[in-house]
Amino acid sequence: MNFRGPFRIRADRDRPFPEIEHPEDAIVKVIRSCICGSDLHLYHGLVPDTRVGSTFGHEFIGEIVDVGSSVEKVKVGDRVMVPFNIACGKCAFCKQELYGQCHEANPQSTAAGGIFGYSHTTGGYNGGQAEYVRVPYADVGPTVIPDWMDPDDAVLLTDVVPTGYQAAEMGGIQEGDTVVVFGAGPIGIMAAKCAWLFGAGRVIVIDQLDYRLEFVKEFAQCEVYNFKHLEDPVVFIKKITDSLGADVCIDAVGAEAAGDTMNTMLGRKLLMQGGSTTALHWAINSVKKGGIVSIVGVYGPIDALVPIGNVVNKGITIRASQASVKRLLPKMIEHVKNGIIDPKAMITHRIPLEEVGEGYHIFSKKLDNCIKTVLIPPSA
Amino acid sequence: MIGDETKPEDFRNKRGGDHSHIKGWGVDRDPKNDPTYPMKHRTDEEIEGYTWERPEQQPVTVEVLKSVERPNIPAVFGNTVPPSGLSGALRRLAFKYSESSYGRWLPLVMADRIGEIEGIFEDLGNGHIPNLFAEHGLKSEWKYNRKNFVLKSAVTAAAIAGAILLFTRKKKD
Incomplete structure (x- = not known):
């Protein structure tokens, strides 16, 4: 996905493959991603420092295909849900479980933590509306998806539900x-x-x-x-x-x-x-x-x-607050398991990643009674 | 505008430790009266400041603009789309101001708009003609909101035709 300016988004085949930039990184092959209501703020040009060429997407799940040298808790082949907050797990704020306010993930702003695919105001990371994405602090945020969980439920646990x-x-x-x-x-x-x-x-x-x-x-x-x-x-x-x-x-x-x-x-x-x-x-x-x-x-x-x-x-x-996804995930998983919450019932549209521009337009204009749009990469 | 290179020690919070000289200090302390509960779990490290064991530093291989409100670059950061061109110059200017200043945000908004134009030239330079119909997702507009699509297209076409007519008529005059 390639942002070209307000109301202009396209799918490009020639996007660079993400690389391990830090020993605690992982590369995740995306299985599902969502368009969030807050992505529309980017799409409509409302968030300062949203640079042309960025890839959005902070709600995604996927399979780990590569890990940095320090990663121990997840391994290649694990299917994980990735909280939208990028959190180090070590700073004063993460230790207080304020994972949405990590101080080691965003150079551009001290107010906001790091968020995948959400402008340079939240760290300048590419997001998960892609086939592959770099995931920093892989031992902290990513959580292995239980075998029994539907991927459509899992992807909604990365932001919406918590x-x-x-x-x-x-x-x-x-x-x-x-x-x-x-x-x-x-x-x-x-x-x-x-x-x-x-x-x-x-x-x-x-x-x-x-x-x-x-x-x-x-x-x-x-x-x-x-x-x-x-x-x-x-x-x-x-x-x-x-x-x-x-x-x-x-x-x-x-x-x-x-x-x-x-x-x-x-x-x-x-x-x-x-x-x-x-x-x-x-x-x-x-x-x-x-x-x-x-x-x-x-x-x-x-x-x-x-x-x-x-x-x-x-x-x-x-x-x-931005939700502290990591703090809440265990409880949310239990609620889904016990049938208390049925997240995937909100999904109204499943759209191929190649048609991401259409997905944004449908969601933005609330066409076809759209509530929640899931993007599915061709390789998923 | 903060012009000096800020050092980490400038950010140190000198809280002091002994308040015994203040009569009544802390007599009504109530840790349970915390409006941030349950989002925030207070720890003994709460007031130790910027002292945590930092993760390893990600190498800085591209230009990363940094808030003047922090003394360093965080251990990890996104390295996508580094600043470039006129929009990049505006972004560099913006980052001389604090996050509480309009000087920080308004140039960034302007840079975003300029970046869009630069993006068009970048596309053309790469031999790519933007497919605006697809980028705007207009297939779905045609599919789900056809009446509005036709109306908007007609108004746009009429406006363009009117502008051309006006321009050519003035030229002839």
């Missing part, structure tokens, strides 16, 4: 809490599903796409509302929550939120802020006083408008 789970986890959900999830994309769908696992009493999902709301209503047994049919989503949520607001609000949208013209212009069209913050606005204003707002939606590094005064006045706790 991110949705951590969104709910960061909400500090208590038994009986009302949880509102903004966004019915794959992350929002999974966050809604996982909110129940923490004992939520009511789960509500807000989006503007009816087909996605129908899906999440079935998949996560939750209430759904289309904000296009609401005069003011915040007032509506207040009305249905005793006029006090939800206990927990989750922003599962991030930089490309619709619903507010000013935010759309500033964040998505003029690129004058780190994305459109509409979903975050609604989350802050819909949560009750003393409530918790959990953010897993991805924003760019540039400043963004948020109603910070309301955060202070309402005494809200904001919790946000």
